[in-house]
Amino acid sequence: MPMAVAADVPGEEGGTSNPERSPAMRPQRTALVPDLVSIVLPVHNGADLLDGSIRSVLAQTYRPIELIVVDDGSTDDVEAVLSRYAGHPDVRIVVQPNQQLPRALTHGFLFATGEFWTWTSDDNLMDRRQVERMVAKLRAEPDTAMTYADYYVMDERGNPLANRAWRAQDPADPVSGAVRLPREVDRLNVLPDNFIGPCFMYRGWIGRILRSYDVPQGVEDYDYWMRMNALFRIRHVGISEPLYWYRVHARTLSDEHAPKIRRRVDDLMDKESDRAAYFAKVVVFQANAGAAQWLADRKIADAVRTPDTPIEARDGPALLVVAARSDLEAAIPPTAGVTVPLALVFDDASTTPYDAASVLSRPHTMAVVASDADAARVRVVSAAPVVDAESFDLAQAMQAFARDAGYWIVRHAQAAGDPVLPSPFVDATRRMRIVIDLASDVGDDVATEVVELASSLGRQQLDAIVVLREDRPVVQAEAAARSIPVETHTGVRSADTYRSWLQERNVALVNAHGAPFAADVVAGLAIPFAQTLRAIDADVGQAYRDAAAATTAYLAVTLHAARAADLTAGLDPSKMHLWNENGHADGDLAAAHARLFHALLRR
Numbered sequence: 286m287p288m289a290v291a292a293d294v295p296g297e298e299g300g301t302s303n304p305e306r307s308p309a310m311r312p313q314r315t316a317l318v319p320d321l322v323s324i325v326l327p328v329h330n331g332a333d334l335l336d337g338s339i340r341s342v343l344a345q346t347y348r349p350i351e352l353i354v355v356d357d358g359s360t361d362d363v364e365a366v367l368s369r370y371a372g373h374p375d376v377r378i379v380v381q382p383n384q385q386l387p388r389a390l391t392h393g394f395l396f397a398t399g400e401f402w403t404w405t406s407d408d409n410l411m412d413r414r415q416v417e418r419m420v421a422k423l424r425a426e427p428d429t430a431m432t433y434a435d436y437y438v439m440d441e442r443g444n445p446l447a448n449r450a451w452r453a454q455d456p457a458d459p460v461s462g463a464v465r466l467p468r469e470v471d472r473l474n475v476l477p478d479n480f481i482g483p484c485f486m487y488r489g490w491i492g493r494i495l496r497s498y499d500v501p502q503g504v505e506d507y508d509y510w511m512r513m514n515a516l517f518r519i520r521h522v523g524i525s526e527p528l529y530w531y532r533v534h535a536r537t538l539s540d541e542h543a544p545k546i547r548r549r550v551d552d553l554m555d556k557e558s559d560r561a562a563y564f565a566k567v568v569v570f571q572a573n574a575g576a577a578q579w580l581a582d583r584k585i586a587d588a589v590r591t592p593d594t595p596i597e598a599r600d601g602p603a604l605l606v607v608a609a610r611s612d613l614e615a616a617i618p619p620t621a622g623v624t625v626p627l628a629l630v631f632d633d634a635s636t637t638p639y640d641a642a643s644v645l646s647r648p649h650t651m652a653v654v655a656s657d658a659d660a661a662r663v664r665v666v667s668a669a670p671v672v673d674a675e676s677f678d679l680a681q682a683m684q685a686f687a688r689d690a691g692y693w694i695v696r697h698a699q700a701a702g703d704p705v706l707p708s709p710f711v712d713a714t715r716r717m718r719i720v721i722d723l724a725s726d727v728g729d730d731v732a733t734e735v736v737e738l739a740s741s742l743g744r745q746q747l748d749a750i751v752v753l754r755e756d757r758p759v760v761q762a763e764a765a766a767r768s769i770p771v772e773t774h775t776g777v778r779s780a781d782t783y784r785s786w787l788q789e790r791n792v793a794l795v796n797a798h799g800a801p802f803a804a805d806v807v808a809g810l811a812i813p814f815a816q817t818l819r820a821i822d823a824d825v826g827q828a829y830r831d832a833a834a835a836t837t838a839y840l841a842v843t844l845h846a847a848r849a850a851d852l853t854a855g856l857d858p859s860k861m862h863l864w865n866e867n868g869h870a871d872g873d874l875a876a877a878h879a880r881l882f883h884a885l886l887r888r
Contacts, residue, residue, distance in 0.1 A: 309427040310682070312400040313657040314673035315490035316664040320349060322416050323399035323489065327355045327389035331407030332362040334532070339370060341410040341530075347417040352376045355393040355707060358383025364713075371712035374887050379707035387505040390498040392707050395668065403486040410530040411484075419486035422522045430517030431487035431510075434528040437462040441534035448533075454478055464531075468521045473514050474557055477550050479507035481519070484529035491517055493670035494651070494686050499697075503546035504553045511557055515564050516685040560692055566601035568687045573616050575608030576630055585680045592616075598625050598691035604683060609636040613644070622647030626690040628683055631659045632674060639848040642666035649690040653679070658851075661858040665847055708876070709883035711746050717793040717886055722752045723760070724799025731819065732760045735798055740767045741875035747882060750790065754802075780806050787812065794882055801832040808835035813885035815839070817878070818846045818856075826854045838862060840881050842874060 312319040324342055328335055342352050352375055356363055370376045377396060381389070390404060401420055405411055415434070422432045438446040438457045445462030457464045466480055473481070495512055498505040513519055522528070570589040572580055580586045589606070590596060596603040605621050606628045607613070613636060621627040627650045629641055638645060638652065638659055645652060645667035652663045655674040663671045672682045721739055723732055739749035751764055753773045764771045774783075783803050787795075787810060795807045797816045807814040814832070818841045821829060829850070839861045841847035847863055850856045864877035 308677050310488070310490050310673045310676045310678050311657075312489075314654060314660050314671075314676070315493075316660040316671045317400050317489045318349075318398050319400055320420075321399035322347065322350045322401045322403065322420060322486070323353060323394070323397035324350060324416075325353045325355065325390060325393035325397065325402075325404040326407065327357055327386055327393060327404070328359060328363055328407040329357040329383060329386075329389070330359050330361045330363065332359070332366050334408040335363060335366045336369070338405060338407050338409060338411075339366075339376070341413070342405065343373075343375060344413045345411065345416045346414050347420060349399075350375055350416060351397070351399060353393045353396050354378045354710075355389045356380040356710065357385070357389040367710055368712050368714050371710060371715060372887055377884060377887060378710035380710050381707040382705050384705065385502045387498040387500060387502055388704055390505065391496070392704070394492060395706070397489060397492070400489055401486055402489045402492045405529075406483065408532045408534070409483060410532075412526075412528040412530070414526075415484060415528040416486070418522055418524065418526070418528055422520070423486065423488065426520065428518055429520045430491050431485060431513050431519045432522045433466065433481045433485040433519065434522040435463060435465050435525065436482055436484045436527045436529035436531050438464055438531050438533055441532065443530075443532075446533050455480065463527045465525075466521065470514050470519045473519070474511045474561065477554050479504075479510065479550075481506070481510045482529075483531050484527075485510075487513065490670065490672060490682070491685075494672075494682060495689055496670075496693075500553070501549050504549045507550065508553055508556075511553075512560075512689060515561065516688060517681070556696075559696070563602065563692050563695070564688045568602040568604060568684045569596055569600075570604055570606060571596045572606040573608060575610060576606040579608055579630055579632065580606060583679065585683065596625055598694040602684070602688040602691045604628055604687035606630060606683075608632065609638075609641055611635060611640075613641055617644055622650035624694060625649075626687050626694070627651070628653055628686070630674065631655065631663075637848075637852065638662040638666055639844060639852075642844055645669045649694060651683075651686050651690075653683070658858055661861070662851065665841075665858055665861045665863055666844065709745075709880055711883070713746070716746045716748055718748050718750065718791055719794040719796060719882065720752055720787070720790075720792050721749050722795060722797045722802060723754070723757075724797070724802065725754045726822065727799040729757065729759045731798070732757065733763045736760060736763045736767060736769055738875050738878060739764070739769045742879060742882070745879040745883070747879065750792075778803065784810065793886055796878070796882070797832075800828040801836070804832035804835035808837075813837040813882075815881060815885060817842065818850045819843070820846065821849055821854050829854050829856060833857060836860060837885055838881060840864065840877060 367378050381392060401423060419432050423429055439462055440446050446457055447459055455464050455466055466482055498509055500508045570586045572589045573592055577589050580589060604626050607616050608630045630653045632655045639662060645663060651670045653672055653674050654660045660671045663669055672679060721735060723735060736751060739751055742749050751769055751771045755775055756773055761771050783806050792812060794813045801816055804814045814836050815838045816836055818839050833856055839850060839856060841850060841861060841863055847861055851858045862881055864874050
C-alpha cells in the first residue's frame with residue numbers, strides 16, 4: 286500500500302509548520318523579480334484594436350511592469366503597430382508562426398520574469414488601476430494564489446453592451462455594462478461555466494508549476510483556472526469596482542466558433558472529472574536517503590518509499606525527491622522527470638544546478654533551492670520551476686507539481702506538430718549601432734568568429750563596429766572581406782575620449798569579448814554593456830569583477846563558461862544567459878546574441 290504524506294489538503298499540507306520558515310515564496314528564491322508584473326499579450330491579425338490594448342497596459346498606475354507581446358503569425362498590419370513600441374523599456378515583442386492562442390500564451394510566459402503574472406487580449410482594455418488593485422490583493426493575502434475581478438462589457442464601438450442575453454448567468458448592467466461575478470469559486474470545477482472572466486492575476490511561481498496553456502483553443506483559460514482552483518486558492522479581489530473592459534464583437538460571438546467551443550467545454554468537463562479523481566489520490570513520495578531526511582525535517586512527508594521500489598505517475602500522483610549531491614547522475618534513473626515527476630533539492634554547496642543541467646532540462650523536473658544564487662543558476666540552465674526550500678508553501682508546491690505534472694504525463698495528448706519558439710521582433714524601420722569590443726586576450730580564431738557574428742547581426746538590424754585594442758591583420762582582413770567596419774584603439778583610452786567616441790557614433794549597446802574595458806563609462810551613458818563569456822583566465826579575472834557592477838548581462842557560450850564565471854570569478858548568476866535561452870538549444874550563437882541584444886535594447 287502506498288505510503289502517504291502527513292496532510293493532503295490544498296493549503297494545509299505539511300503538518301506542523303517550521304517557525305523558521307518564510308511565510309511565502311520569496312520572489313528571488315523562485316528566480317523571479319520582486320514586485321514586477323509580467324503581462325502577456327498575444328495577437329493574431331488584431332491590428333485594428335491592438336494599439337488601444339497596448340496603451341491600456343502602459344497606462345497602468347502600477348510599476349514596475351513588463352509587457353510581452355506575442356505576434357502569433359499575423360498577416361495584417363500588426364507589424365506596423367508593434368514598430369511604435371519597439372525599444373520601449375516596458376515592452377518586449379516576440380514573433381512566431383501561427384500556433385494559436387494556447388501556445389502563444391505558453392510561449393509568452395517563457396519570457397516572464399515577474400513576481401506576478403497576467404495576460405490580456407488585443408481587443409480588450411485594462412482599467413488603469415487593474416494591476417495596482419490586484420497586486421494589493423495578492424500582497425495582503427499570501428495564501429491567495431490567484432485573484433479575479435468584475436469587468437465591463439462593451440460593443441465593437443466601445444459602448445456599454447446592451448444585450449443582456451450575453452452571459453445570461455451574470456447579465457451585464459444595461460447602463461454601465463458592468464458584469465458582477467460570483468464571489469466564491471467552489472462550483473468552478475463542477476458546473477460548465479467559466480465565470481472567472483478576463484480580469485485576473487496570479488503568482489509567477491505558481492504559473493511556472495502549472496506551465497502550459499495547451500488544450501484546444503477556446504477553453505485554454507478555463508482549463509488553467511480549474512487546475513489552479515484544484516491545487517491552490519482563488520479569491521475575488523473583493524472590491525465592486527470593475528477593472529477591465531471586455532469587447533464583444535463579431536470575432537467574439539462567431540456562429541462558426543460558438544458551437545465548437547460549447548463542445549470543447551463539454552469535453553473539458555469530462556476531462557475535469559477524470560482529473561479530479563487523479564488529484565484526489567494521495568501523493569506518494571520516493572526519496573534517496575538524504576532527501577528522505579530532508580522531507581522528514583520539514584514535515585512534508587511522514588514516510589517515503591525508498592528508491593528500490595519503482596513509482597510511476599500512472600498509478601497516481603507521485604514525486605521522486607533527490608538531494609543533489611556529487612553522485613547525482615547515479616542517484617537519478619533516466620525515467621525520473623520523464624515518466625514520473627522529479628524534485629531536485631539543492632541544499633548543499635558541493636553541488637549546484639550547473640552539475641544537474643541535463644537533469645533539470647527533463648520535462649517534468651522542479652528545483653527546490655535554499656539560496657537566491659541557486660535559484661538564478663537554475664534559470665541559467667533550464668526552464669524548470671523553482672521553489673523556495675524555506676517557505677511555508679513548499680509542501681503545497683511540491684504536491685501541486687506532483688499532481689499536475691503526473692496527470693500531464695498520464696493523460697496529456699500532445700498537440701499536433703512540434704512547437705516553434707518565438708524569436709525577437711525586428712523593427713524594419715530602425716537600425717541600431719552596436720560596438721563589439723575585442724580584447725587582446727581573444728585569439729585570432731575566436732576573433733574571426735566574432736567578425737562573422739557581426740556580419741550576422743546586420744541581418745537583425747544591428748550594425749556592428751568591431752573595436753580592436755591593437756592591429757590584428759587576420760581579423761582586419763576578415764572584417765574587410767565582410768564589409769564590417771573596424772577601428773583600432775591602441776594605447777590607453779581615457780574615459781573622456783572613449784565617452785565622446787561612443788556618443789559621436791550614437792552607440793546603443795557594447796558587447797565585450799575577452800577582458801572588459803571601461804564598462805563604467807558605458808554604463809554612465811545608460812548604454813547596455815553585455816559580455817560574451819568563454820574561458821576566464823585567472824590573470825584577467827579581476828578585470829571581470831571590476832566590471833561586474835556596470836555589466837547589464839553575460840552571455841556564456843558554454844555551460845563550463847557559465848559555471849566558471851559564477852563560481853570561480855564570482856560574477857552574478859542572475860545576469861547570466863546561456864546561448865540556449867530558456868533551456869531550448871537552437872545551435873545558433875549569433876541568434877543567441879541577437880535575442881539578448883534586442884532584449885537589452887528595450888532599456
